[in-house]
Each structure stands twice: as C-alpha cells, then as structure tokens.
Amino acid sequence: MTDLSEKPGTPADCATWVQVCRVTDIPFDAGIAALINENTPQETQIALFRTLDSDTVYAISNFDPFSEANVLGRGILCSIGEQLAVASPVLKQHFSLTTGQCFEDADVSITTYPVKVSDGTVFVDTSATTLEAK
Amino acid sequence: MSSKQSVVVIGNGMVGHKFLQALADAGVAAQLAITVFCEEPRVAYDRVHLTEFFNGRSAHDLSLVEEGFYASHNIRVLLGDKAVALDRDAKTVTSSNGETLAYDKLVLATGSFPFVPPIPGHDRDNCFVYRTIEDLEAIRAGAAGGSVGVVIGGGLLGLEAAKALKDLGLTTHVVEFAPRLMAVQVDDGGGAVLRKKIEDLGVFVHTGKNTQNIGAGDKHFHKMTFADGSEIETDVLLFSAGIRPQDALARKFGLDVGERGGIVINDNCQTSDPDIYAIGECALWGGRIYGLVAPGYKMAQVAAEHISGGNNNSFTGADMSTKLKLMGVDVASIGDAHGNTPDCRAYTYIDGSDEIYKKIVVDKTGKRLLGAVLIGDATDYGNLLQLALNNIPLPEFPDALILPQRDGSGVSGLGVSALPDSAQICSCNDVSKGALCTAIADGATTLGELKSCTKAGTSCGGCNALVAQVLNAELEKMGLEVSTDICEHFPYSRQELYHLVRVEEIKTFYDLLDKHGAGRGCDICKPAVASILASCWNDYVLEPKHAGLQDTNDRYLGNMQKNGTYSIVPRIAGGEITPDKLIVLGAVAKKYQLYTKITGGQRIDLFGARLEQLPEIWQELIDAGFETGHAYGKALRTVKSCVGSTWCRYGQQDSVALALEVEHRYKGLRSPHKIKSAVSGCTRECAEAQSKDFGIIATEKGWNLYVCGNGGMKPRHADLFATDLDKQTLIKYVDRFLMFYVRTADRLQRTSTWLNNMEGGLDYLREVVIEDSLGICAQLEAEMAQIVGTYQCEWKTTIENPEKLKMFRPFVNSDKGDSNIIFVEERGQIRPAQKLEIINAGADKSATPKKEQVPA
Ligand code: SRM
Ligand SMILES: Cc1cc2nc3c(=O)[nH]c(=O)nc-3n(C[C@H](O)[C@H](O)[C@H](O)COP(=O)(O)OP(=O)(O)OC[C@H]3O[C@@H](n4cnc5c(N)ncnc54)[C@H](O)[C@@H]3O)c2cc1C
Ligand code: SF4
Ligand code: FES
Numbered sequence: 001m002t003d004l005s006e007k008p009g010t011p012a013d014c015a016t017w018v019q020v021c022r023v024t025d026i027p028f029d030a031g032i033a034a035l036i037n038e039n040t041p042q043e044t045q046i047a048l049f050r051t052l053d054s055d056t057v058y059a060i061s062n063f064d065p066f067s068e069a070n071v072l073g074r075g076i077l078c079s080i081g082e083q084l085a086v087a088s089p090v091l092k093q094h095f096s097l098t099t100g101q102c103f104e105d106a107d108v109s110i111t112t113y114p115v116k117v118s119d120g121t122v123f124v125d126t127s128a129t130t131l132e133a134k
Numbered sequence: 135m136s137s138k139q140s141v142v143v144i145g146n147g148m149v150g151h152k153f154l155q156a157l158a159d160a161g162v163a164a165q166l167a168i169t170v171f172c173e174e175p176r177v178a179y180d181r182v183h184l185t186e187f188f189n190g191r192s193a194h195d196l197s198l199v200e201e202g203f204y205a206s207h208n209i210r211v212l213l214g215d216k217a218v219a220l221d222r223d224a225k226t227v228t229s230s231n232g233e234t235l236a237y238d239k240l241v242l243a244t245g246s247f248p249f250v251p252p253i254p255g256h257d258r259d260n261c262f263v264y265r266t267i268e269d270l271e272a273i274r275a276g277a278a279g280g281s282v283g284v285v286i287g288g289g290l291l292g293l294e295a296a297k298a299l300k301d302l303g304l305t306t307h308v309v310e311f312a313p314r315l316m317a318v319q320v321d322d323g324g325g326a327v328l329r330k331k332i333e334d335l336g337v338f339v340h341t342g343k344n345t346q347n348i349g350a351g352d353k354h355f356h357k358m359t360f361a362d363g364s365e366i367e368t369d370v371l372l373f374s375a376g377i378r379p380q381d382a383l384a385r386k387f388g389l390d391v392g393e394r395g396g397i398v399i400n401d402n403c404q405t406s407d408p409d410i411y412a413i414g415e416c417a418l419w420g421g422r423i424y425g426l427v428a429p430g431y432k433m434a435q436v437a438a439e440h441i442s443g444g445n446n447n448s449f450t451g452a453d454m455s456t457k458l459k460l461m462g463v464d465v466a467s468i469g470d471a472h473g474n475t476p477d478c479r480a481y482t483y484i485d486g487s488d489e490i491y492k493k494i495v496v497d498k499t500g501k502r503l504l505g506a507v508l509i510g511d512a513t514d515y516g517n518l519l520q521l522a523l524n525n526i527p528l529p530e531f532p533d534a535l536i537l538p539q540r541d542g543s544g545v546s547g548l549g550v551s552a553l554p555d556s557a558q559i560c561s562c563n564d565v566s567k568g569a570l571c572t573a574i575a576d577g578a579t580t581l582g583e584l585k586s587c588t589k590a591g592t593s594c595g596g597c598n599a600l601v602a603q604v605l606n607a608e609l610e611k612m613g614l615e616v617s618t619d620i621c622e623h624f625p626y627s628r629q630e631l632y633h634l635v636r637v638e639e640i641k642t643f644y645d646l647l648d649k650h651g652a653g654r655g656c657d658i659c660k661p662a663v664a665s666i667l668a669s670c671w672n673d674y675v676l677e678p679k680h681a682g683l684q685d686t687n688d689r690y691l692g693n694m695q696k697n698g699t700y701s702i703v704p705r706i707a708g709g710e711i712t713p714d715k716l717i718v719l720g721a722v723a724k725k726y727q728l729y730t731k732i733t734g735g736q737r738i739d740l741f742g743a744r745l746e747q748l749p750e751i752w753q754e755l756i757d758a759g760f761e762t763g764h765a766y767g768k769a770l771r772t773v774k775s776c777v778g779s780t781w782c783r784y785g786q787q788d789s790v791a792l793a794l795e796v797e798h799r800y801k802g803l804r805s806p807h808k809i810k811s812a813v814s815g816c817t818r819e820c821a822e823a824q825s826k827d828f829g830i831i832a833t834e835k836g837w838n839l840y841v842c843g844n845g846g847m848k849p850r851h852a853d854l855f856a857t858d859l860d861k862q863t864l865i866k867y868v869d870r871f872l873m874f875y876v877r878t879a880d881r882l883q884r885t886s887t888w889l890n891n892m893e894g895g896l897d898y899l900r901e902v903v904i905e906d907s908l909g910i911c912a913q914l915e916a917e918m919a920q921i922v923g924t925y926q927c928e929w930k931t932t933i934e935n936p937e938k939l940k941m942f943r944p945f946v947n948s949d950k951g952d953s954n955i956i957f958v959e960e961r962g963q964i965r966p967a968q969k970l971e972i973i974n975a976g977a978d979k980s981a982t983p984k985k986e987q988v989p990a
Contacts, residue, residue, distance in 0.1 A: 026946065029680060030682030032946045034949060045954075048946065068969065069698035069954065071686075074698075074745075076657040076683070078657055079623070079656065080622075087657035089694055
C-alpha cells in the first residue's frame, strides 16, 4: 500500500483503517452518509464527500450539532475562500471538511476522520471514534 | 452687567456637563454668558465607569470633557469652587472662594452624596464612601495597609465597590441589611442566584445583618458588631448604603424639596422658582429621584431647550430598567420586576447548573411584557426592554422569550426588525431606531462610526447589542442593494447569470463556473444556478451533474424536517380530490405512520418519512395516480380554488376548473422563489387570490388578473393587473408575467418584492406584458411553452431509475436506519421526540416508539 495518498497529520501507528465504499458510490461534488463500527458500542455515523476536480474524499461526523440531527452528508459542498466546507441542510451553518470547525460559531466544531483512497476504494481511520468512546 | 443673558450652573458632574453640551450643540452657548461652579478639583468625568479607575483608567481617561470644549464655547469653569449661598431676589450666587455672580437663569446639577448610616464609629479612619475619584484614591491608600475589606450595602453600587476591593487584593465581605442582594432591582429568586454567583467569586455575603457598632479590632483595624451578636474584623470599611440628593442649597434658600429630599421640579425641570432649574440626581420629579444617568441626561436636554426658549421638549419621567455586569455577572432588571401589577403573570426560568435566572412579568392577557429580571445571562435584555417599552404584542407562549432556543426556531422575529422607527434603542442618549437607520443610510456602516455619530451606546453601554443588531439588519438590507453579486463565486446578479446561461446556452453549473466563476461554488450559488438551469432547460433535477447543486429539499424531493426526516406533499390541484384518492392518502399515512395535516394550501402533508422510505411511499402514491406537489421546490406550489359557480349560489365562473388548468399548466416551473396562485369564483374571494403571486377572480364577463401578492413574512395585496379577460388572454398574460419574473428577479425574491423594486412599477410591468414594449413576449411565451411541454413528475422519474434510488439509502455501506430518529405520540399521531425524550428512549431502546417496526 505504498501508493496511498496518506492524509497529513494522520498518526499512522494508532490508525485503524476500515474499508467503507467505492469512491464512485459517493455522488459527484456531494456527500453521502456511512456507518462505521456498525453494531459496536462505537457505532458512528460519518459523512463522506467527494470533490469535483479530483477524487479526493473527506470524512466528517454526520451529526449536525445545531439541529442535533444526522444530516451533514446531505448538505451542499462549498468553498469558502480557500477552505472546503459543507452547509448543514437544516439551518445552513458551515463546517470545514478538513478541521471540522464551524464557520458561524467559533465554539463549535465536529469530528473529522482521516481518509485514504486505494485504487477506487475508500478507507477511513476510525481510531478517532474509539478514542471518543473512551 | 453684560448684555448677554447669564446662565450659572452649580455642579459639573455628568448631568451638569450634559447640560452645557446641549447648549453648545444647540448653538446657543455663544449668545449666553455661562459660568459653572465645580466643587470637585476636576471637570466632569464618567462616574458610571468610576470603578475602572482601579483598572488603570486615569482621571484623564475618565474625563467627559473634550480638550478645549469649555474654552471654545467660552464657558467659565470655577474649579474647586463650591456654591455656598443664593440671593433669589438679587438673583446672585456666592461661592466658597467669595465670588458672587449674577444670574438670569440658575441650574442646580448638584447630584447626590452617599448616605452614611449614623452607626457609632462610622466616622473612624479607614471608613470610606464610593462616589468620586478622590474617594477611590483614599480607598486605594487605605487598602494598601490591610488585608480585609467590608462593604456595607449589597445594592448595585455596593457590589461594584466590593469588586473594587477584591481587585485591590482584599478578602472582601458584603454586609446587607435586607434579606437579599440588590433588593431594589431583583426578586428573591434572582437574589439567591446572584448571591451564589458572587460567592463563587470569593466574596463573602452576609444578608439580614444589622450593623450596630464599629470599634477598634484585635487583628484588624475595625471590629463590626451586628444585632445578632456576630462580629467581623476588617481593615477597610466602605459605606454604600444608598445615595441622598444634594439639595442643601435648595433647602437653605427656600426652594420646595420633597420630604425625603430632592429638589421639586416640573416637566420643564424648573424648581418652585421659575428662574432656577434642577437636573440630575438632585432633582425630584413626580415624587421620584432618578439615580441613573439616562434620566439625568434627558433632564439636561429639556432644561437646555427651555432656557434657550424652546418649549416642545419636556421631562415626563423615565424608565429605570438597568443592565450591568457586576463582578462579571450579568444583571438586568426591567420595569415591574417584582410583579406588583394587579393580576399579572410571571414566568421563571432557572438553570441551576449555569446559575442563570430569568423571570418575565406579563399582563393578565399574556400579551404585554411588564417587567423582567435576568441574572447570569442578560443577552435578552435589549429585546425584552423594547418589547416592554413599545408594548409590542408577545408571542403566543411568552415563556419562549426566556427559554433557551432548542431548535433553530426561537423568537428572533421579535428582534430589531419588529421595532417601530420610534423605538428608543439607546435610552442614555435618547437615540431611536429611526435615527440609527438614518445614520447608517448616511454612511455610518461600522459600529464605531455609528456610535460616534449618534452617541448611541456611549454611556452605560446597555444598548450596544441592540445597536449592533440594528446595524447588521440595515447592512443586510443595503447589502442586497449595494453588491448584487450572488456570492463570492460569481461576480454577477441572478439576473445576469440567467442571461449568461440563456445566451451562451450553458447546460451545467460546472461550465458556468469555468467560464464565469471562481472557487467551487456554495450553498448560495449552487441552488440558484440549479434553479436557473431548470427554468431554462428543464432537465431532470437529479441528473448527476445537477443533483449535488440542489438544496436538500430539492435533492431528496421532500422538505427536510428538524429531525432529518421528510414530508410528503402530493399535488392536489385546486384542492379538489376524489374520495378514493383521499382514502389512499389515509391508507399510506397509516401504513407508514406519517403525521398527517391539512395544509394552508388546500392539500395534505404527510410528515416524518425517513429518507429510505421516500421511494416506496411515492411508489404507492404514484400507482394511485398522484404526482409530486413540488412543496420542496422554488416552483409553483398551489393554486387554491373556491367551489365557484358549480356549487356556490354567488359563483360567476367555474373557478375550480380554471384552478386545475392553471395548476397543471405551471406545475414544475422552477423560479427564483416559490409561486402561489388562487382562483375565486366571485368578488367574495374565498380563495384569497389577492394574497397570491398571481390571483384570478371571476367576473360576470370573464376573469380579473391580480399580480404580485404575498402572504408570509411581509404580506402584500396583489395589484389588479387586467380586467374581464377571456381565458386565452388570461393564460397568455400569465405565461409572459411568470417568464419575465423568472428572467429578471433576484434569488429568493418573491413577485411582491420583485415588483416593489421594479423601476416604473406596475405600469412598466403592464407595458412589458400587455403592450410588449420590450418586444420579448413571443420569446417569453415560447420559453414557457417549452417548460410546459417538457414537464415530468420528478418522483416518477426517480423511482423508475435504480441508480437514483441508491441516493435514498440511509448509509452507503449499510441498510440500517438512523437510530437517532425517534418519534413519540401526540394527539394520536407521531411527532419528533424532544431531546429529553430521546435521551430517555436511548436509555431503553425497547421504549423507542412503533416507528421502528414499520414494514421496510
Ligand atoms: C405545510 C405548510 C403549513 C401548513 O401546515 O399548512 C407550510 C409549511 C412550510 N412552509 Fe409555508 N407552508 C404552508 C403554507 C404557507 C402559506 C399559506 C398559503 O400558501 O396559502 C404561506 C403564506 C402565503 C405565501 O407564501 O405568500 C406560507 C409562507 C411561507 C413562507 C414565507 C414566504 C414569504 O414570502 O414570506 C416560507 C419561507 C420561504 O418560503 O422562504 C414558508 C416555508 C415553509 C416550509 C417549506 C419551511 C421549510 O423549508 O421547511 C414549511 C415546510 C413544509 C413541509 O415540511 O412540508 N412558508 N406557507 C403549508 C403548505 C402549503 C402547501 O400545501 O404547499
Ligand atoms: C460607582 C458608580 C457607578 C455607577 N454606575 C451607574 C450605571 O451603571 N448606570 C447609571 O445609569 N448610573 C450609574 N451611576 C450613577 C450615575 O453616576 C449618576 O446618576 C450620575 O453621575 C448623576 O449625575 P449628576 O450630575 O446628577 O450627579 P454627579 O455626577 O454626582 O455630579 C454632581 C456634581 O455636583 C457637584 N456639586 C454638588 N454640590 C455642589 C455645589 N454646591 N457647588 C459646586 N458643585 C457642587 C458635586 O461635587 C459633583 O461633582 C453610578 C454611580 C457611581 C458612583
Ligand atoms: S368566492 Fe364567491 S364563488 Fe367562490 S365560494 Fe366564495 S362566494 Fe362562492
Ligand atoms: S442605553 Fe446607555 S448607552 Fe445606550
């Protein structure tokens, strides 16, 4: 797996990569929800996004802290200046795809997950969820 | 004797200075010979922020007088000189320096002095009061030697003084005679929360303590002894037991004073001697002393105008609501905080963990706000105060005003937008909303500019949040006028984008972005362009190249609800439905346990469908002959109808038949905002056609067409556009009207605002649509014909397309449903569970309501 596009800032050692779907399962320039650690105590909903130019994939929590509903995967992809973000479909707050930071409220941010794509298959590092669960 | 009228002012405090400013602003200072006696060694300074003297703000910083202000208005200020005698017959004032001055008008602005209870030992060294810069200098010196400080008096000033002692590094106690802190402003509940917060800050609070003696201490300088026998030792003792009006001169020289002090004044601020005025804290109006700066400022204004011969301003009392930060704790009190009004009702919210206490007092109808107490979180102060002052009707459930906003809803509608222009935003400086708006319109577009040119927010600061709200609201409005760029990704207005798409025959967002945009788009431009593309080419909205652009409602062809589920609104054209179809709706709703409601648009809305249920539900509806109602789209929504001539004894024409025809003609038309219509069978207008984007009313001879009506946030009656039309002409006009709207309106601009912003207005619109003044009507009709011809039911197309159905899977890698969607039962139907209910249900999954067992 040397040809992997490793996301910067991923502590490779404690990473636990799980296979989620094919890149092409994610709608073009949009997002979709995925379930990881299914049926475990760490079962978590994440949102996967696929950008329009490259096949780069981003993974963030699917939970919108404002509406408290699992909807972020259904939000619209945005670029705000240089940053990539998703707009919550419910009340339209924006969250950075790379940091999870909310643009409207400095106090709010959501979990992001390292992603890598290996010949068309999307892998997500779920160690963040296990850490959370601890 | 100078020829100029001579005005003598006694007292150069906050109000005395405001008076001089008022004369200067009115431009009359020059015509007068003005002299001011100023007992203090320095000219007026900001007493309200006196405490900041301890946080490094120098006397100079606190000064209220701009460099050279007095000189430039040749006002003579006698520093450190105290007026000691009056001769009202000779009309002269004599001062401690032996100066005697003649006056035509005399103004007493002597303020008040701190009351020191005559407790034995109150005059010992290291006993202080808290009113002047000299007082603070003395306190600082006294504290230097000691380690403990006590404030006698737990009122507003007492707590502020206590903070000061704490900041000076003393172990601080507050001793209050009453059973609670700030007894005047807050009720017991509020007092308790306040006490806890202040104790958390390390200040010791002793309420219900009656100090009987102050003597020498053993470990510290003083020993205080209380009625209950207990004692406290302290080095510094600070009296903050209230203030008394400084009315010594008035008493001595025979002006009327109240029996508990205060110089009696009338609405012009004249005392019992018409040539002598009293303003500020020394004045007694309507049997009341006003211990706040705002009323004093108002008096200064009134007196100044009256002395310069004006007569249209008067002091008629003032609102004593206050908001302040005491030791970092927000405290606010509005109007009848104690609920003394007969049969008023109170709502209280207490957040034990954050120690937030909020109480509102409303009248017996529950429609008017009388008072409020806010402790720990005073963010609602501005809005509440305005509601109370302007008698604005309260929402149906007044408690919503103080309850934390759980969902996005909340009561923002009652923000500044709800206020009349006359609403006073800044009471200190008497600045109205209207005044702010004018200033903003004149270019004061930053908070700083706005404050300096209107003075709003420059005194107590209590109104700052509100001033900012007004600014933002106005800027937003202007924003639409100033830059018409739809967002950072396209330097074009919606109208310009529409033309680019049409003229260059652009078929996808991404082509448009390449050719004319920057970045990758956002939730503003993507749906807008998607709508334009649909208006022009009418592609299926879920084509891969369009799907990602759609607002979630369009993307999943249903309106998303607060818990992430969707509503289902099949088209029921004209509101006409057969019993069989009605039964189908009932059966489907029952099978999938959907909350069912008759909408305001003469159709039926089924709420609570999970993403993954949408296709199967629509399958059943379509099999039964239903089609999508576009309730999710910025598109034609409903064409309401009344029964018309078929049944109604008054009916002139068959309004139902026309409504059906119109709705089926324009269904699916994507537009800048939603479009609504209605057809009434006669002038009684039971279908409310005049509240619609286009409304049709039957006449004896044919149909009257009304345009650009709107209900919703800003209702507007539709204008009569053309009369007695035959059906063919009617449809022709509507085709042109709608297409012209689709071409030229801004994003999310209803026809009403579109017309309001249209140069030439209704006449121009008539020229374009009826007289074809732009020669585009043939084109408009052709474009409409193309839309009508290419209509498809998006839901039908979707369920016939397996690829598309994938989108409705809850998870790309699992068929499991969202376990976070939980419903509870209410009035025999489901509704989304509230947070608490979810937590409980989470604890015991089996308790999760039936919804989970729906056949999948
Ligand atoms: C269901 C319904 C209320 C009801 O229970 O009756 C309703 C529900 C919604 N209305 Fe409405 N409106 C409904 C009739 C109305 C009416 C009455 C009418 O149409 O005769 C009005 C005022 C008339 C008008 O629009 O001019 C109305 C004025 C609004 C507005 C304000 C529009 C405006 O110009 O100010 C909005 C907000 C918006 O559209 O931007 C809105 C938006 C909404 C949305 C779509 C908000 C949203 O995006 O979630 C609500 C969700 C619908 C859903 O989930 O299915 N709704 N709404 C009505 C559906 C009518 C229908 O059958 O399609
Ligand atoms: C610590 C503190 C905090 C406060 N916080 C607030 C607040 O948050 N909000 C609010 O609205 N209000 C607040 N106040 C009250 C506010 O400061 C007063 O309402 C305001 O100063 C009243 O102005 P005035 O001119 O009437 O009286 P003053 O400001 O007291 O001015 C009276 C002046 O007249 C002088 N004078 C008196 N007699 C004579 C004489 N015979 N000859 C010459 N000069 C004379 C006095 O020396 C004094 O300088 C606070 C007050 C204090 C002390
Ligand atoms: S609008 Fe006229 S025709 Fe229609 S129901 Fe009302 S009264 Fe009858
Ligand atoms: S209300 Fe006091 S500064 Fe505006």
